[in-house]
Amino acid sequence: MTAPGDNPIVLELREVTCSYDTGSPAVMGITFSARKGEIICLLGPSGCGKTTTLRAIAGFEPVASGEIRLNSNVVSTTGRHVSPEQRRVGMVFQDYALFPHLTVRDNVGFGLASATADDRRGRVDEMLSLTGLTEFAGRYPHALSGGQQQRAALARALAPQPVLLLLDEPFSNLDPDTTERMRVELLHLLKSTETTAVLVTHDHEEAFAMADYVAVLNNGKLEQFTTPETTYHLPVSRFVAEFVGQADFIPGTVRDSVVVTQLGTFPVPPDYLGTPEVVVMIRPDDVHIRENKDGDGTVISRQFRGSEIIYGIRLGSGDFVHSSEASTRFFALDSKVELEVIATHTVLFDRKA
Ligand code: ADP
Ligand code: MG
Numbered sequence: 001m002t003a004p005g006d007n008p009i010v011l012e013l014r015e016v017t018c019s020y021d022t023g024s025p026a027v028m029g030i031t032f033s034a035r036k037g038e039i040i041c042l043l044g045p046s047g048c049g050k051t052t053t054l055r056a057i058a059g060f061e062p063v064a065s066g067e068i069r070l071n072s073n074v075v076s077t078t079g080r081h082v083s084p085e086q087r088r089v090g091m092v093f094q095d096y097a098l099f100p101h102l103t104v105r106d107n108v109g110f111g112l113a114s115a116t117a118d119d120r121r122g123r124v125d126e127m128l129s130l131t132g133l134t135e136f137a138g139r140y141p142h143a144l145s146g147g148q149q150q151r152a153a154l155a156r157a158l159a160p161q162p163v164l165l166l167l168d169e170p171f172s173n174l175d176p177d178t179t180e181r182m183r184v185e186l187l188h189l190l191k192s193t194e195t196t197a198v199l200v201t202h203d204h205e206e207a208f209a210m211a212d213y214v215a216v217l218n219n220g221k222l223e224q225f226t227t228p229e230t231t232y233h234l235p236v237s238r239f240v241a242e243f244v245g246q247a248d249f250i251p252g253t254v255r256d257s258v259v260v261t262q263l264g265t266f267p268v269p270p271d272y273l274g275t276p277e278v279v280v281m282i283r284p285d286d287v288h289i290r291e292n293k294d295g296d297g298t299v300i301s302r303q304f305r306g307s308e309i310i311y312g313i314r315l316g317s318g319d320f321v322h323s324s325e326a327s328t329r330f331f332a333l334d335s336k337v338e339l340e341v342i343a344t345h346t347v348l349f350d351r352k353a
Contacts, residue, residue, distance in 0.1 A: 015066035041207035044217035059084035090157035281347040287323035295338035
């Protein structure tokens, strides 16, 4: 999925800080970059600074410090601010912001004013065909479904061949079935056109499904910037661990090169060899249940999810963990079980931090 690592860097943020008049900065010291053809997802809870970051890239917000580069040119820094029109960045807004009085064809052609009439018609036809809207070209936005409106917004944003496409929570107005379909369509469209994109979402499943790299934001700061797999398996903080999926934490004690816990011993990553009191992150997919009436665990909850069942288990110590089991594996509530933890990575955090 990842675009070749030797593709040129299209977007670069260096220590970007943005402030509104109202007080502490909305985003602080954000640094990441995107190569041509890559999809970056900005992921985090409401208010963490995703939209502000996107607007700064688009040129709608100035930076208080740091700099933003597009194709190696500085477009934002203190004392220099290239206007949004000059950045050649496409934007798909949360509500699509289609022009209600223009047909789909005219919406898509809107950004092509400087092209000749022939070029413009050709490009619009190409975009309509690419997004499956050819037969809807003469319709007005109000006569389109949510998914079709989104396609029209995408076609409009991509028509002028932007160097970068920005999407702010593009699926938030669609029902779950349409969202699922549009994610697949969007991914295909972006990859087949080698479009570099930054997509904002608060949904980790969406970020994992779409992104080459995920930027997790918390309270205006970038906590981690890496692949979806590494974000999930090797989160750098408890915040990231919990934001991208179910995570439980059990106490452990580091002795020599292992960490000893109530669920067994695990190898210790080098950075934690000097930290005696830790917590170990346990993901439901690492925990396997075996029936055992003398077991240390008690099944206290069961959540059927179709393809899996998530069991909640209370350990003898009072700590809790979750286990993901195949949906055919049935354990009754209150039954005693023993647990086996098989984790490919041990993730530790300082217990005192
Ligand atoms: P997100 O998109 O992750 O929900 P935002 O970037 O919209 O977050 O907001 C980040 C922070 O900046 C929040 O604390 C928000 O209240 C504040 N903020 C956003 N827009 C403005 C604005 N126009 N004026 C003042 N504060 C703002
Ligand atoms: Mg937002």
